[in-house]
Amino acid sequence: MTTASGSRDLPTILNRNAEKGVLRFITCGSVDDGKSTLIGRLLYESTNLFDDQLDALAGESRRYGTQGEALDFALVVDGLEAEREQGITIDVAYRFFATEKRRFIVADTPGHEQYTRNMATGASNADLAVVLVDVRKGIAVQTRRHTRIASMLGIRHLVLAVNKMDLIGYDEARFRSVEAEFSAFAEGLGFLSLQSIPVSGVFGDNITYGSDATPWYSGPALLEYLDTVEPAVETLKGAPFCMPVQYVSRPNPDFRGYCGRLAAGQLRTGSRVKVATSGMTTSIRRVISGFDDVDSAEAGDSITLVLEDDIDVSRGDALVSDDSDAAVSDQFQVRLLWLSRAPMIPARPYILKTGPREVAASVMSLKYVEDVNSGEHIAANTLSMNEFGLATLTTAMPIFFKKYADNRALGSFILIDKSSNETVAAGLFNFSLRRADNIQMQPLEINKNARMILMRQRPRCLWFTGLSGAGKSTIANLLEKRLYAQGNFTYILDGDNIRHGLNRDLGFTEADRAENIRRAAEVAKLMVDAGLIVIVSFISPFRAERDLAREKFSPGDFIEVFIDARLEDCERRDVKGLYAKARSGKLKNFTGIDSPYEAPQSPDVHIDTGLLSPDDAVTAILTALD
Amino acid sequence: MLYSIGKDSGCMLHLARKAFWPAPPPFPLLHIDTRWKFKAMYAHRDKIARENGMNLLIHVNEEARREGVGPFTHGSSYYTDQMKTQALKQALDADGFDVVFGGARRDEEKSRAKERIFSFRSQGHHWDPKTQRPELWNQYNTRIHAGESIRVFPLSNWTELDIWQYIYDEQIPIVPLYLAAERPVVERNGQLIMVDDERFPFAPGERPTMRKIRFRTLGCWPLTAALESEADTLEAVITETLLAKTSERQGRLIDTDQPGSMEKKKQEGYF
Ligand SMILES: Nc1nc2c(ncn2[C@@H]2O[C@H](COP(=O)(O)OP(=O)(O)OP(=O)(O)O)[C@@H](O)[C@H]2O)c(=O)[nH]1
Ligand SMILES: [Mg+2]
Numbered sequence: 001m002t003t004a005s006g007s008r009d010l011p012t013i014l015n016r017n018a019e020k021g022v023l024r025f026i027t028c029g030s031v032d033d034g035k036s037t038l039i040g041r042l043l044y045e046s047t048n049l050f051d052d053q054l055d056a057l058a059g060e061s062r063r064y065g066t067q068g069e070a071l072d073f074a075l076v077v078d079g080l081e082a083e084r085e086q087g088i089t090i091d092v093a094y095r096f097f098a099t100e101k102r103r104f105i106v107a108d109t110p111g112h113e114q115y116t117r118n119m120a121t122g123a124s125n126a127d128l129a130v131v132l133v134d135v136r137k138g139i140a141v142q143t144r145r146h147t148r149i150a151s152m153l154g155i156r157h158l159v160l161a162v163n164k165m166d167l168i169g170y171d172e173a174r175f176r177s178v179e180a181e182f183s184a185f186a187e188g189l190g191f192l193s194l195q196s197i198p199v200s201g202v203f204g205d206n207i208t209y210g211s212d213a214t215p216w217y218s219g220p221a222l223l224e225y226l227d228t229v230e231p232a233v234e235t236l237k238g239a240p241f242c243m244p245v246q247y248v249s250r251p252n253p254d255f256r257g258y259c260g261r262l263a264a265g266q267l268r269t270g271s272r273v274k275v276a277t278s279g280m281t282t283s284i285r286r287v288i289s290g291f292d293d294v295d296s297a298e299a300g301d302s303i304t305l306v307l308e309d310d311i312d313v314s315r316g317d318a319l320v321s322d323d324s325d326a327a328v329s330d331q332f333q334v335r336l337l338w339l340s341r342a343p344m345i346p347a348r349p350y351i352l353k354t355g356p357r358e359v360a361a362s363v364m365s366l367k368y369v370e371d372v373n374s375g376e377h378i379a380a381n382t383l384s385m386n387e388f389g390l391a392t393l394t395t396a397m398p399i400f401f402k403k404y405a406d407n408r409a410l411g412s413f414i415l416i417d418k419s420s421n422e423t424v425a426a427g428l429f430n431f432s433l434r435r436a437d438n439i440q441m442q443p444l445e446i447n448k449n450a451r452m453i454l455m456r457q458r459p460r461c462l463w464f465t466g467l468s469g470a471g472k473s474t475i476a477n478l479l480e481k482r483l484y485a486q487g488n489f490t491y492i493l494d495g496d497n498i499r500h501g502l503n504r505d506l507g508f509t510e511a512d513r514a515e516n517i518r519r520a521a522e523v524a525k526l527m528v529d530a531g532l533i534v535i536v537s538f539i540s541p542f543r544a545e546r547d548l549a550r551e552k553f554s555p556g557d558f559i560e561v562f563i564d565a566r567l568e569d570c571e572r573r574d575v576k577g578l579y580a581k582a583r584s585g586k587l588k589n590f591t592g593i594d595s596p597y598e599a600p601q602s603p604d605v606h607i608d609t610g611l612l613s614p615d616d617a618v619t620a621i622l623t624a625l626d
Numbered sequence: 627m628l629y630s631i632g633k634d635s636g637c638m639l640h641l642a643r644k645a646f647w648p649a650p651p652p653f654p655l656l657h658i659d660t661r662w663k664f665k666a667m668y669a670h671r672d673k674i675a676r677e678n679g680m681n682l683l684i685h686v687n688e689e690a691r692r693e694g695v696g697p698f699t700h701g702s703s704y705y706t707d708q709m710k711t712q713a714l715k716q717a718l719d720a721d722g723f724d725v726v727f728g729g730a731r732r733d734e735e736k737s738r739a740k741e742r743i744f745s746f747r748s749q750g751h752h753w754d755p756k757t758q759r760p761e762l763w764n765q766y767n768t769r770i771h772a773g774e775s776i777r778v779f780p781l782s783n784w785t786e787l788d789i790w791q792y793i794y795d796e797q798i799p800i801v802p803l804y805l806a807a808e809r810p811v812v813e814r815n816g817q818l819i820m821v822d823d824e825r826f827p828f829a830p831g832e833r834p835t836m837r838k839i840r841f842r843t844l845g846c847w848p849l850t851a852a853l854e855s856e857a858d859t860l861e862a863v864i865t866e867t868l869l870a871k872t873s874e875r876q877g878r879l880i881d882t883d884q885p886g887s888m889e890k891k892k893q894e895g896y897f
Contacts, residue, residue, distance in 0.1 A: 010861045013865075077739070079736030091755065094739050421770060
């Protein structure tokens with residue numbers, strides 16, 4: 001090769017490369033059915049393995065391989081030490097290769113049930129799924145689960161690779177029977193195409209080239225098919241434009257730009273635009289793309305917008321075309337895939353993240369869980385790991401969204417656990433259960449402010465949290481007496497009392513505890529709105545629930561008071577004899593014994609009962625109120 | 627944003643500048659200086675930071691430097707651990723950075739192919755490849771507790787060719803060492819090592835010879851092998867890359883000094 005001839009057609013080569021479409025696909029299916037081997041083989045045969053990688057592969061095949069002296073192609077993708085030692089895939093491997101026609105990003109996903117969430121990770125961005133089935137074993141539970149997840153996440157094209165044909169003498173009848181069983185199963189799951197191919201990953205039959213061993217099969221080899229299949233593309237450009245704001249750029253007082261990626265539609269300078277949640281409108285003055293001002297932008301572009309008027313826009317807001325009937329809601333029907341070992345708890349506040357937006361959200365009710373095998377809808381109260389179901393979800397504030405079927409970026413979200421920060425679920429918006437602009441609160445003329453003026457006090461919620469027997473009720477009583485003496489209007493919501501009435505139907509499971517707190521918070525909120533100073537005296541052991549309670553109030557109206565006493569002291573006093581019962585196992589889920597207490601990290605008031613007498617505690621709280 | 631002076635860092639910085647323009651990127655660049663980078667790299671680093679108005683932080687593991695830790699005297703693993711991994715952790719801890727951008731790509735190496743785009747690190751900067759957070763769509767979970775951190779790899783899905791194409795299209799300045807030129811080299815274990823400064827420990831009678839070489843990847847000069855090449859223009863380099871028969875990281879001697887070595891280094895906090 002000479003430099004001159006190389007450089008002459010380089011622009012052509014690069015252009016061709018840039019214009020080639022990208023197909024993203026995954027391999028999935030049950031454990032050991034041969035996914036990694038197949039991808040290793042594909043990479044090997046499409047000459048995407050470099051010489052040094054081949055040398056390394058030969059060495060590793062001898063050390064870890066399952067194929068004797070021959071190359072073990074699974075080792076090309078199973079890159080983690082633990083994977084090589086155990087001969088399984090644990091997490092997704094992303095690999096890249098190209099043919100004359102296309103570029104490919106393949107995610108090789110694990111078949112093991114324990115790692116299903118890693119399969120979902122790979123599937124979420126894919127256009128096509130290659131489902132592998134070991135012809136000897138047929139269709140397994142994991143084959144079905146993966147196929148359902150692929151369907152749920154919007155993959156529209158399937159390849160059924162019936163693998164290990166070498167082990168059954170390339171018998172057509174066996175292939176046909178797996179094909180028939182799988183087609184019957186996949187029907188009704190919304191796939192647009194299904195291509196079945198008999199393959200052997202180890203021997204390379206029908207992978208890159210057609211095989212002589214299967215003269216009865218006249219369809220394409222896998223790579224031929226991947227090269228020509230036309231994936232369903234999201235038609236994003238035609239829709240009204242929408243850009244979630246990722247960042248507000250304010251380098252100096254003269255410039256304010258809104259940065260983000262256009263998730264749908266097209267816009268140009270002069271286009272009318274509105275903030276989806278507030279409805280405020282203006283028009284676009286500048287569209288900046290990279291270092292340049294441009295006239296227009298379309299879905300997929302990352303841009304900075306400068307608006308004509310100074311309106312209130314912050315990170316997480318969505319800028320949409322003003323003729324779009326932007327869908328804003330705070331109650332949705334959603335599909336959930338549960339990813340965490342800890343099961344879903346209804347009414348518990350999780351953090352919902354969609355694009356740049358984070359908002360507190362709770363699953364209010366679960367309609368059903370979908371059976372992996374039959375697809376049957378089963379009534380249930382909770383979702384466990386790897387289960388999927390249909391649910392009603394409420395957010396603390398109205399948010400902008402799209403149906404997942406219309407737009408993957410705007411229609412998807414994750415749920416995050418507030419205390420562990422774990423990603424516990426993947427979710428898809430189906431539709432809004434009520435439109436936020438229809439549920440505008442009835443505007444009342446006599447409002448909190450009016451009552452505040454009449455009652456000459458600042459209404460607030462004092463939220464006491466602490467172990468059973470820490471002294472919450474004692475201090476609450478004293479505090480209320482002092483406030484009464486000062487001429488304040490007050491009320492105490494006491495955990496034990498409320499459980500006798502309003503919350504009589506609730507027990508002590510995590511879910512019931514969450515609901516217990518939610519109701520107390522709602523009642524306290526009404527009372528604050530009515531002008532009262534409310535003292536809520538609840539053990540309220542979980543940080544997430546206390547945070548949810550706080551979010552119901554205006555800033556400053558909610559005061560978290562941590563009544564801090566050592567567990568040993570509470571247990572020694574044991575006024576109600578509950579600790580003794582819990583220790584002897586007669587009482588289950590007792591906070592501090594067999595159910596955790598999550599102490600506040602930064603309470604507004606921290607009362608150390610080891611140091612302060614109840615009277616001093618009351619004084620401390622009153623001081624904090626001023 | 628970690629800035630290693632290489633071509634990937636160059637692309638990443640360019641992207642960040644575009645994303646925030648007309649504002650400058652609202653974060654500093656961090657260079658972990660092992661004291662053994664090529665001279666041309668230091669020159670390039672300072673020029674790029676200056677021209678782009680970027681705040682450049684430079685960190686050296688001073689204790690190891692005082693002890694004279696170097697690749698020739700202490701072996702590549704110990705040297706890399708001290709001057710790169712430990713140095714990086716020191717620098718991140720010193721300023722309490724909780725999110726760090728890195729220019730690593732999944733096509734570089736088999737354990738990188740497994741890593742998330744937002745890659746979680748526990749306290750002490752450990753990576754546990756067996757319990758990575760699920761990462762669906764572009765919905766990134768960025769929540770962490772105090773002491774934990776996230777490494778973000780925006781170029782995860784770029785290939786080596788994508789990098790070159792972007793450099794070509796956007797005319798991004800690169801260190802001249804990527805282009806072939808006559809340079810002094812010594813052959814060690816079949817690898818060509820460029821003699822970049824007077825610290826090279828020659829064997830008795832050994833002398834550098836001038837050969838036309840270039841680098842596919844740039845790191846510390848004693849640990850980065852050159853390849854003989856006539857490609858002295860960007861176009862020619864890209865053309866050669868298209869026809870390459872060895873992977874890019876082959877020139878990195880530290881990747882193969884023990885089995886699974888990149889993964890081990892990464893678990894301990896290496897980028
Ligand atoms: N005979 C034969 N064996 C195969 C074939 N494909 C895979 N195998 C063997 O089946 C075993 C499992 O292969 P893998 O590629 O690791 O399976 P996998 O589906 O990636 O497994 P997980 O990722 O752990 O779910 C290995 O021992 C392979 O060598 C095939 O076509 N024929
Ligand atoms: Mg596998």
